[in-house]
Amino acid sequence: MTFSALDSPLTGPLFTTPAMRALFSARAEIAAMIEVEAALARVEAAHGLVPEALADAIAAIDPDALDLDAIGEATREAGVPSIPVLAAMRGLLPDGLADHLHRGATTQDLIDTALALRAKRAFALLEAECDAVIAALVALARAHARTPCVGRTYGQHATPITFGHVVALWAAGIAEAAADLASAARGACRLSLGGPAGTLPGLGGLGPAIADDLARRLGLAPAPIAWHVRRGAIARAGCALAILTGALAKMAGDVVLLGASETAEVAEPHAPGRGGSSAMPHKRNPVSSTAILANASAARGCVIPLLDAIVAAHQRPAGAWHAEWHALPPLFGLAAGALAHARTIAEGLVVDVARMRANLEAGGGLVFAEAAASALAPHLGAAEAKARVTAAADRARAERIGLRAALEASGDGVPLDAAFDLAPHIDASAAFVARALADLETGRG
Amino acid sequence: MTFSALDSPLTGPLFTTPAMRALFSARAEIAAMIEVEAALARVEAAHGLVPEALADAIAAIDPDALDLDAIGEATREAGVPSIPVLAAMRGLLPDGLADHLHRGATTQDLIDTALALRAKRAFALLEAECDAVIAALVALARAHARTPCVGRTYGQHATPITFGHVVALWAAGIAEAAADLASAARGACRLSLGGPAGTLPGLGGLGPAIADDLARRLGLAPAPIAWHVRRGAIARAGCALAILTGALAKMAGDVVLLGASETAEVAEPHAPGRGGSSAMPHKRNPVSSTAILANASAARGCVIPLLDAIVAAHQRPAGAWHAEWHALPPLFGLAAGALAHARTIAEGLVVDVARMRANLEAGGGLVFAEAAASALAPHLGAAEAKARVTAAADRARAERIGLRAALEASGDGVPLDAAFDLAPHIDASAAFVARALADLETGRG
């Protein structure tokens, strides 16, 4: 354990991925800062503001050459890591060049742009993983488009559906969140270059032009006006990450429920040692679902500081911006870990078709209650039909005789074959599965 | 007071608007349910599923004819208000028609669709109010594009900017949030028609067709597959409402700070009795900003249950969906109230240009410290120049002599006129104001 379970060598591998971790390492942060300053130097040199040689000299700085602990100590006094990082970089540049580093920019520009660069890569990682999860779920939904199972509401048997419908709905929810994430990413991966108070006074009249050139060079969205204290897009990105993690947790929660011992319709893919217990030799705990659900809970909490940060005082607040540092990187870690586990589930879920059928039948036909009432309605009126079925259901439960038997015992003589037929439920489910998959394939989410 | 300060006759007018309140009244909810059921009947009649006369009979039901208290009592047992509402509606329909009401649909369809209808109108109200706030801020930013004032970071003087820059940034933040809200609204204003477990088995093979026809008729987005347990779009809408309220609170927070007695650069529009105190006769409290900030705080909390609700079990959860009822309507109320107050501020803000100038000058030239260091850098090197200015600033503070005097006392003889010139700061600010306003006018946010 470290303070964060994501950073811990003990629990980090459970909760996040090495690829995402690499993007948010201290070294990666230093490297991104170097990249930003080099690009700024290149653009400023093109405008004649700094020496031509500066950019290459910056780019040549080895991130490993900076003493992270010394920077950390200095950050405690400076309040932001960019100040000691810039000081360290200056120490590694030739004298004539060091003076020109970071021309016109401010600490927040450097930190926010270096974060935007890594966020862009992080969003790309997540989007690729979303695609893989969705693709696996689409295949699973297609395979089970006509596999009957119980639809459940409030934990109880409702009507028959198909397992493909369950999975298609997971996929649709994840795809919707992924599309929203991509949209949020475009807004958040934005250049920050505003100088001390957002107006770039140190660049003569060249501020806007340099900002736009730098955005292009770094592959980031430009900002017509500074976003030092305009943080809605960051909060929006954080919300999108939490919503995506939530959409994955919807699936994970269902996997836990459907995999419960009494239900046992699905199981996470098993391998020796997976989901064991220190005490119970027989356990196969749903480890991936567990991690996803834990990450979703943590992600919800991370949204709060990002919403706080929107209310940023003046041209730079004392604390609101810094609170983002506590919340945004963890959200990337949480989403990445949840996606990796979701992929494990989506690609390897063990589906017990026979058990689904058995559970459907074990309900004694109660799942056909709505259909039975509809069948009786033309004969008895809807209200009476519903009351009749309710009474029969009560009797079926009490005497364990099955709904159909209970209804037939009432002697109305209304034919009930159609009402107790699974086929229309399978057809109805499959029709929506087909629509959802078509929608997913055209990428509309 | 009631449980909610929005609903209280005592505080409701402070925190929200009558127009939004009307959309979320119990009567409006009943009326929306009637509208949904009538439209469903019309579509189903066109498909030959229910009698032609049903739709008109439903539409003729007077919402005031339903006994709200009786429905409330029944809801406590039923768990959802739609069940007693439907029962009451049946009691008001001719016998032969009552049986056909709500054909194939489920309670959640009715509640979610009736909410979507009102949400659509609510979003429209908010978007119109956003436009008005932004328009007023654009005019204010243009008027003050070249009005110099202090830029402040961490509560302290940073560099000169213009007040138009401050306002343009508020406007850009609000416009960005408004554009995001419009996008979120499209996803959230969606038809729900899935029947018991999302597959519409009761409509024969007509489920998808009826769902799409009904969406068109109600002016709602269709859903390729049920969203009973696919709630990301609702959470996304809630986040957008909280982010918009936050963007307004950024402005409100600045108004409180800039209007503080010692700063006194702006004031909320004053009228007799506005912002008074029960004890202090001289008070003019910033009432609108206060309400906005309170609403933003409450809005952040409302996001949590919406994120929870994404993790919805099976085909309908026990509680997660119902938690949305506690959180989404208040978010509309909070955003509406915040916007109304924001409009009061945007349209009536009292700006004291002379005080802005006086505050700028009272800082003894420290706001030009960055420019002075830049001016000295070619002569002393950047590091030495910065150190020199830091020392001069310390001396200026200690001896209250002004930064320029302190620097000139050091005798470098470097010309400092340009460094202490306000003009480049005004120009730099105005350039970004122009960009932001151009961007706002083309509606890109």
Place this chain on the structure above:
Amino acid sequence: MTFSALDSPLTGPLFTTPAMRALFSARAEIAAMIEVEAALARVEAAHGLVPEALADAIAAIDPDALDLDAIGEATREAGVPSIPVLAAMRGLLPDGLADHLHRGATTQDLIDTALALRAKRAFALLEAECDAVIAALVALARAHARTPCVGRTYGQHATPITFGHVVALWAAGIAEAAADLASAARGACRLSLGGPAGTLPGLGGLGPAIADDLARRLGLAPAPIAWHVRRGAIARAGCALAILTGALAKMAGDVVLLGASETAEVAEPHAPGRGGSSAMPHKRNPVSSTAILANASAARGCVIPLLDAIVAAHQRPAGAWHAEWHALPPLFGLAAGALAHARTIAEGLVVDVARMRANLEAGGGLVFAEAAASALAPHLGAAEAKARVTAAADRARAERIGLRAALEASGDGVPLDAAFDLAPHIDASAAFVARALADLETGRG
């Protein structure tokens, strides 16, 4: 619906109680304000500061005589309802007395103290209801102290326990939260009397004495120094309300899970019409658990504005305090509703002892895996024993032959009777039930 589902005539009865609603009505708020001002007048008269007749004149004001809508309109301008309420009260007092109303106090004193008075009554309501819930659960736990059922971890069968243990643990969690609530209540039900900025300058040197006398008279805790901007105790009370609602939701969540169709070990008490569906005649949804879970989710969100409010600027903040009004009253409403439903469950839970036994047996003995491994350990070593049982469990699952058969097939000849004996599990569970009940009865939580 209104903005809040608690205030809605349609859903309010589902989510909260009439008794709590009465405490938080606008009329009750006015009445509490009258009570506070009358008590203040009485104390101040005793100190010779205001006329003797004032207190009775205030106390004689009929809350219904105040025009709530007019007060609401004025609050929009004043920013706080106490200003127009005081104005209205003055209008109802004899001329010579009106001038002395509210002597030395400020708006926040009136609002906070009037809230503290009602909070005190609200906490008493909740504590009484907690006692009833705990008493019912204690009886239930005692009745089922030796009723065997499955213990489940990660949704899966773990080891046998007793249902009394399940219930005792619910009771212990609720009792712990109730004890914490009582402690939090003592801190939150506190007199506020500080005047404009917390120092009561208008009362000569009598401020502290009058404050203490008034606290005594109102039955509220005194405050050595003003708490206008010292809000931790309010946040603490809000957290305690959310934690209590959470402890109830732990039980509710278990009731949903244990009542799921496949598990069916418990059911909420059923009555005709309870937990029905608009579509499905057979449904008996767990309505009380649903409402508790929804309320717990909403309660979590309400904690956020209360935590925000601690960071209250200067001697009265612009917004942070007002945000409490959005969050604290709803928390009382949510907790009250959750408790009422919890009592319904605790007093009426239907327990299917036979189904518990059947589910226990349906697991094929896997719940005895830990005991089996312990039995084998002395013969095989612990690691080998655990591996052997794991392998047998895999085989038992695959071949559906039961764990004991699978183990005996391996031919070690180790006696397994004791390992597959339910008695030690019942004994072990009952021992902890007895401890927990003893603890609950001595009230240590």
Place this chain on the structure above:
Amino acid sequence: MTFSALDSPLTGPLFTTPAMRALFSARAEIAAMIEVEAALARVEAAHGLVPEALADAIAAIDPDALDLDAIGEATREAGVPSIPVLAAMRGLLPDGLADHLHRGATTQDLIDTALALRAKRAFALLEAECDAVIAALVALARAHARTPCVGRTYGQHATPITFGHVVALWAAGIAEAAADLASAARGACRLSLGGPAGTLPGLGGLGPAIADDLARRLGLAPAPIAWHVRRGAIARAGCALAILTGALAKMAGDVVLLGASETAEVAEPHAPGRGGSSAMPHKRNPVSSTAILANASAARGCVIPLLDAIVAAHQRPAGAWHAEWHALPPLFGLAAGALAHARTIAEGLVVDVARMRANLEAGGGLVFAEAAASALAPHLGAAEAKARVTAAADRARAERIGLRAALEASGDGVPLDAAFDLAPHIDASAAFVARALADLETGRG
């Protein structure tokens, strides 16, 4: 940066302390697990359940001997780190002893108890630091008990108070939170020993006795019944940590506001390089206040997963418990960092008494408006007096002539000396300061 800003070498020193970091390192976690297992072995040996030699053998394990990365990889499959940690420990024990490790316990027992041990030390660290902060604030409040300054509400001048009153109120808020934290700590630092499903079936009838002995040995509170799924006390501890951080942020927010350039009444202690800017040579940003405010925002978010975790399914949930790992350790880190910065402020705050007086006088006497109205009331009636002062205040503001001059211009001839006298305000403030300090010294908070 790492995922968490607390764990980052770059920003960790800004946001937390080395002492707290040491408690939450992975090595410390391993060491605590060893400590727990050794104590369990010792207790079980005393009851004759395991060999006497086991405890010493466990205690001799060097935490550094375990391969953290290998454990992390295994945790990804196991779902909990305790399983691979136990496996690694077994590998380091003599064969005959390894089999007896962790007898009767489960993974959650080990993780929760190892956390409780470290939490106990962490709470002790925090409590000691709270004492230091409070002691420094008490001294500061005493020194400035009679130093006049402006009391401000809604950002605006209200009435005169003393700076000692401001500080005493900070201290009282922090002391109240510290007392609450100590109370919460007692509930959270609790032994967990329940075995697979909370009933310790593997220990024969010795479960309760062993649990109580182990609690005593480890210095933790005992639990009458398992708390695997009774998590209110953990949430309560998390809330207390967030409330404490909030109470510190109240002070930090005031320091930022009072230190704003226009107000300039206080400053954080300055040292060269502290609170600088990468661009602006003159800046002295309030670094400590910034870090406290950022930590308070993050802490609010961390409360959410802890509240979620209360709703823990069955005998161990899939995810809810694991979410605590994301939230509780960071709360300790955030609180520790905030306290360290608060101590820096409390012990070194630079107070500008002259500026306080100047700001008081710059308001033109408006701070005496309430007193003036009180002075006029006996002559004019309270309502007319208030209206007269309001009008005079308006005129004073418009003509910049001072309230007293404006009032005297109205020619009532009422003597106003007493109303514009600072002394009663100082006396009133000092009286409450004395009460608060007396209360703090007797430790009642």
